[in-house]
Structures are given as structure tokens and as C-alpha cells.
Amino acid sequence: MKKLLSSGLLSIVGLGPGDPELMTLKAERTIRAARIVAFFAKAGRSGHARRIVEGLLRPSCEELRFDYPFTTEIALDDPRYHERIGAFYDESAARVAQRLDGGESVALLCEGDPFFYGSAMYLFDRLTPNYRTTVIPGVTGMSGCSARAQVPIAHGDDVLRVIPGTLEEDALAAHLRESDAAVVMKVGRQLAKIRRACEQSGTLERALYVERGTQSQEEISPLGTVDANAAPYFSLVLVPGRRGRR
């Protein structure tokens, strides 16, 4: 059983892939009623999750903004990365906890689905032992991009692998080679490596690159025709499957 410290409720709200109309009715209702919203953002940017709810917040709604302490200056495999990002999540959780302790409720805004590779999970992990939490699922970037590209992700007996683009090239290629269907997430600066891994695994011909799917400035192209070496964070690669019945 949880030892509840307060009556405040933390709602972790999935907002979908970017198009505001792709948020759920439940997310919209929750956001319109919120007295306090919290969200992550890159320093100096408006914040992707925050942009999706533009126009929905009450005038009196208070905003807790958590600026990521860095984005790409420290490499993922540097031990300082884990230490600093852990401290950042600790501090962000403490700011939310303070409001919950006062009996207030907080809606944490999340792009996509909160439990599908989202930063929100790190606050959930820290707060759920002691506070009431509810999670509102959302449309993933994967589903949004697949719909926009008009390319089904997985059929019948396909095993689908969802692969972070941060893996090493050979590991990426091995997963791609063995998958019936695959989606590569977190493309960003990994784009050139992902393209090589698709080439190495014989999947480049089927691979589709989707940048900012469902958002303005959306781009959809065969990965083989994409020259750039880096992509925006909100991009992914679809390697559609096709097994089983037709």
C-alpha cells in the first residue's frame, strides 16, 4: 500500500504526437481544468508539450517549467550524464511534491504517450510511492507518423521491435535484420548511423523517414533519399512489416 502524503493528485497527461486534435478527450478535459501544469522543455525553447496545449489553459493556471540542464553537451555514455540528469529529475520531482504536499493537484504535460519512452516516467517513479497518481495514455509518435505516412506498422503475426537510435550501429543493424517490422526512435543526431545500419541490414529500401509527423513542417521521405546527417528530435524511421494474412 502507498503511504499517501497528501490529497493532491498528480495527473500524467499524454498529449499525442503534436497535432493538438490528436489529444484525447480526457487529456483535453484535464488540461482545461488544471490549476497547475508542469512540463519539461529545452532551455530557450517554448517546450513541445506546452505548445500542444496552447490556448487550452485557464488564464489563472500556474506553470511549472523544468528546463533540461543540457541536451547534447554531455555524451550519453559519460557517467556525469546519468548523475546530472538524475539530479535534475530529483529537483523537478521535489518541485511537484511541494505542491502536492499543499493539497494541490498538478497535471504533468507529456508529448506522445507518457509510458512509451517519455521523461514523465522519471517523475512518476519518484512520486508514485507517496502520492496519488493517474496516467492518461496518448497517441504515440510512432502511431502518428505511421498514419501520416499511410504505412501500416505491423500486421498479423509480425513481431515489431521499437529500437532507440542511440544503440551502436552493429546492434541497430542486427535488430533491423531480425525484425519483421521495426520503428527506430530518437533519431536526432543518430540519423547517419541509422541509415548505415539500414543499409547493412538490407532494410534501407523499405525504410521511411518521418520528421515532425502530424506537426507543421512535417516531412516524409524514403530514408535512402535523405542526405542530412542529423534530424530534429521529433523524427523517426519506420521499417514496415508484412507477415501473415492479407
Add this chain to the structure above:
Amino acid sequence: MKKLLSSGLLSIVGLGPGDPELMTLKAERTIRAARIVAFFAKAGRSGHARRIVEGLLRPSCEELRFDYPFTTEIALDDPRYHERIGAFYDESAARVAQRLDGGESVALLCEGDPFFYGSAMYLFDRLTPNYRTTVIPGVTGMSGCSARAQVPIAHGDDVLRVIPGTLEEDALAAHLRESDAAVVMKVGRQLAKIRRACEQSGTLERALYVERGTQSQEEISPLGTVDANAAPYFSLVLVPGRRGRR
């Protein structure tokens, strides 16, 4: 380029995992405006997708219902299965095409996300070469169940595998053993086999069984405590991951 046969538009509408509030704003708007809706259903049942939109259809909305010709009487590996189900999708597509040919638009109702293991893909495949189509993505059953169970699916550098429960026991166990995180779909009559595969792969302790997630009569239990040998179609098994930062 498509050779468009008509001005009718086929909208393939993801409705989410079951709770009507988990449909998107775009899905709701499309359903309320529809003059013709189409949906799949098991013979004698009201149809899961149809139930989700109860109360939203215009009084004059016409309903095209496609009854699956069989559910479990013919085994999946029987060649007659593929033949008959293929003929069924051909006929269903022809009924939709007839309306599109008349310049009418049709909204095809789909539970979950249409391009994530959905039957809608078989109509999409048949109709998209010749008709205007749009796809509205939805919240998957996987995201809905993970939110309700309050168990994040995949973190950081996890590779997630989405595995149809219809695979053979040894193939299932191998996927489960090699996965960072896994979701087993299409549980139904495969439940006992899936439990054995989890045991064989050492994942039974982490495995959670979610039945009718987000719907009434929802059930969430550790898979190891579930005695039944069969489950409803709308059930899945979550084997959560946990790699990378915390």
C-alpha cells in the same frame, strides 16, 4: 499517383483502447459528422469499435456492419483460414467502394490504433490504390493497459518487442528472453502457452496480465497468479523494461 475513382473519402478512425474518453478530438469530430460508418464485429456481438462510439452517431447515420465469417472454428495455420478471411476482406472492401464510388464518404471505426495490428489495414490495402484515404491514429491497447496498470512500458535505451501471442511457445520464449521490454498481444486462447513461455524465459515474475484495460470489467494481475487457460480477446501481457537512466 493514385488513379482516383471518386470524390468519396475513406477515413480510417482509431478510437483508442475502449474508454470513450480515450478517443482523440479528431476522431470524435469525424464520427459526429459521419453520414456512413463501417465496422467489423463478431457475429452476434455489438462490436467493440461500435460500442465505443455509442451516443455519438447522428440519428440518420447509416451503419455498414461486417460480421467476421468465423473466429476460432478454423485454425490460423489452416490454408482455408487465409482464403476465407481474404474473401471476407474483399467483400467488405467492395461494400465500402460502392459507397465511395457514389461520391459518399465512409468512416471506418477501429479500436486502438488502425495501423497497429488492426483489421482496418486489410481494407486500407484494398482501397487506398484507388480512393482518397485518411488515417486518424489512436491510443493503442498497449498504451491504455500500461497506463491503467501504472507500469511504464519502455525507458531510455530499452528495445521493446511487441509479440503476437499466436507464435509457437519456443519462439515466444526466445523473444521474451532476448527483450529488454515486451508486450504480448492477442492473448485470448493463447494464455496458458504465453504463461509457459514466460516461465521458460524467466520473465514470469515481471509479467503483468491486463484484461479489458480501460474498459469496464478491467482486471490487472501478476500473470503468475492467473489460473485461467483462456482470456478475452482484449487482453495483453506486459513485461516492462528498465534500462538506462533513472
